[in-house]
Amino acid sequence: MTKLDSNKKKKEDSLLNTAFGLFTTQGVSKTSISDIASKAGVAKGTFYLYFKDKYDIRNRLVAHKSSQLFRAAVESMRASGEKYGYTEKVIFIVNDILDQLSENKSLLNFISKNLSWGLFKSALTAPGKAEDFDFKDIYLEMIADAPYPLDQPEIMIFMIIELISSTCYSAILYSEPVGLDELKPYLYRTIENIIESHYIK
């Protein structure tokens, strides 16, 4: 990487970080490109050299941040050194992500409001950037690891993710209808049921 390239990288990172800070504190629609550029210490015009518009930078952030969440959960599981069964693995990861989000409500708010399955899937399966590790393998491994063949594994994962992401928003941010801790047992039991019902025994 030449010095120029690294300089460009720095600008881009600065824009991404600043935008994330503003999006999570003020919301996307109340953050202007002016805000982002001036806080990042670059000129307004420079923003357009790196991103098409506000939604471009937002999508890249959502994808990046959700893959980070997932990566952290996987690493945390590996670090634990324990051996888990298949369902345990899934729930470990879900649980870890929920805990991360409940520690970081502005991130939760940002991701929930802007995440879509398509974005999530591309974040998980797209060839990661240099610095990211590759989720595609993990995702496939996750599917392959099951003790029985899975009927429609993608639907299964889709339902689990949608169930979690939509319930945790309300539970963590508003304790509605109950707080996260009270919700967890019901959520995990439902996840177990979903997985179980996808086994082809």
Added chain:
Amino acid sequence: MTKLDSNKKKKEDSLLNTAFGLFTTQGVSKTSISDIASKAGVAKGTFYLYFKDKYDIRNRLVAHKSSQLFRAAVESMRASGEKYGYTEKVIFIVNDILDQLSENKSLLNFISKNLSWGLFKSALTAPGKAEDFDFKDIYLEMIADAPYPLDQPEIMIFMIIELISSTCYSAILYSEPVGLDELKPYLYRTIENIIESHYIK
């Protein structure tokens, strides 16, 4: 109702209908209050006599439209004249709502992007306006009807609603990861499992 009152009602309805049309075709953020007022045939200032701002009218629409969906489903069930078991009832209603939404994708888009559990709950349980029938009763009846006592019925309903609303968005609008028809069996099986696991037998 005096002539004045009925006139006011007409204005408000006209604003609500026009706003709904614009929100669903152009999206909320691309719809301006100017648009709404001029299309509704009232002066801009008049808008502010009835609504605080764009988000006020949006919330009222979301609440109204979701309660309409639910009402139509319940009526359709009654009209069918059949006798259903508890789980069958729930699934009948879910199925009916999903079919309504898949017929009306712009409504789905509008509601999903703007629905939150709090809004939904208040739409269901708030004392309906004169013209609405009262959902509170239905909601309570739904809970009371179960063949066994329910452990945390609100959590159960919450999970079902969140699961449906978030999965159907992607399935109906983008056929991602699969289309609605392909998703339905898995969804309904999951609903059955959720209900079953809340029974206190």
Added chain:
Amino acid sequence: MTKLDSNKKKKEDSLLNTAFGLFTTQGVSKTSISDIASKAGVAKGTFYLYFKDKYDIRNRLVAHKSSQLFRAAVESMRASGEKYGYTEKVIFIVNDILDQLSENKSLLNFISKNLSWGLFKSALTAPGKAEDFDFKDIYLEMIADAPYPLDQPEIMIFMIIELISSTCYSAILYSEPVGLDELKPYLYRTIENIIESHYIK
């Protein structure tokens, strides 16, 4: 006065009092007719039955409040029971008015920003309303009382009033260039000089 008339009077008074409160706390330009009417407990349209517009009510208030200031000063002088010389009389009144204003800064602010010589003169010399006592006499008496004939008494009074009203604004509200107490001796000496130089000896 019939009951109807007294009712009208009450409405008008309520509007005047409310407007005064709002003018002094928020300023004239930030007070809307809506504010006045709703706080006074009457409909917006009713305002227009009593006043032409915001400036009409403002002018009536300025005139009324400045004549009140003057009346209070004169009464306070009478109440003191002392016998004063001519210059002493004038200074007593000036001093009393300044003290009133420095106790009531919002009144000072309101009057200073909106008082003009024309308005003041009409407040002093116009045939007072029923409840006001008549200043015309006092004004004339003031002129007649001088120990020598006065050369251009109106110019004299004009200069005194303008000098006081413009200096006290800055002195009382901002202590600029000095506070009122420090300013007073210089002010009074100047008043003495003005009077003295109008004597035709």
Added chain:
Amino acid sequence: MTKLDSNKKKKEDSLLNTAFGLFTTQGVSKTSISDIASKAGVAKGTFYLYFKDKYDIRNRLVAHKSSQLFRAAVESMRASGEKYGYTEKVIFIVNDILDQLSENKSLLNFISKNLSWGLFKSALTAPGKAEDFDFKDIYLEMIADAPYPLDQPEIMIFMIIELISSTCYSAILYSEPVGLDELKPYLYRTIENIIESHYIK
């Protein structure tokens, strides 16, 4: 100065001049920022690149115009080539300013309605912009020039300025209670008295 800078200066000047024209002919409150921008030939948004709001541009104009008045008077005195005594100097300047104002009633109207001692003082003593000459020196010289030491020179100047500005408004614009020419002798005599009484002999 680069081409860009000179261009910016031109824009700002154009805005200032246009605003002054509109303020003096229509009054401040009836002049909108839209008016100013469109008449100055710039886009509305451009206004906000140079001024915070209408009151910002107004204050800068008042300060600028009052210092111009004063500068013109001082220059006119210098040009006359005569040698004046101290009191004569002050009265020369006052007289010159009054004549300027009576030639330019809209300027008088604009300044009087918006001038405050604080604004005036900052116009006189603030380090002038490049194009202005520095009044601080003149102001200090004016004080130092007196034939005797002055007791509280700032109060003296304050009283003179306030007396003049408030009396001339009514005299020039409405000939109330008398026209400017008739008022002048009384005014100047009062100024002489004020100065005289501040001498420490």
Added chain:
DNA sequence: TATGAATGAGATTTCATTCAT
């Protein structure tokens, strides 16, 4: 007299985007 819904012009302000430098 009194009301207050309706008006609609118009004020202020923001901001994505362009483009000359």
Added chain:
DNA sequence: AATGAATGAAATCTCATTCAT
């Protein structure tokens, strides 16, 4: 590649005034 002045459309919201009831 970087800048940031300029744009000007568009958004939100206010408010004096009218007029049917």
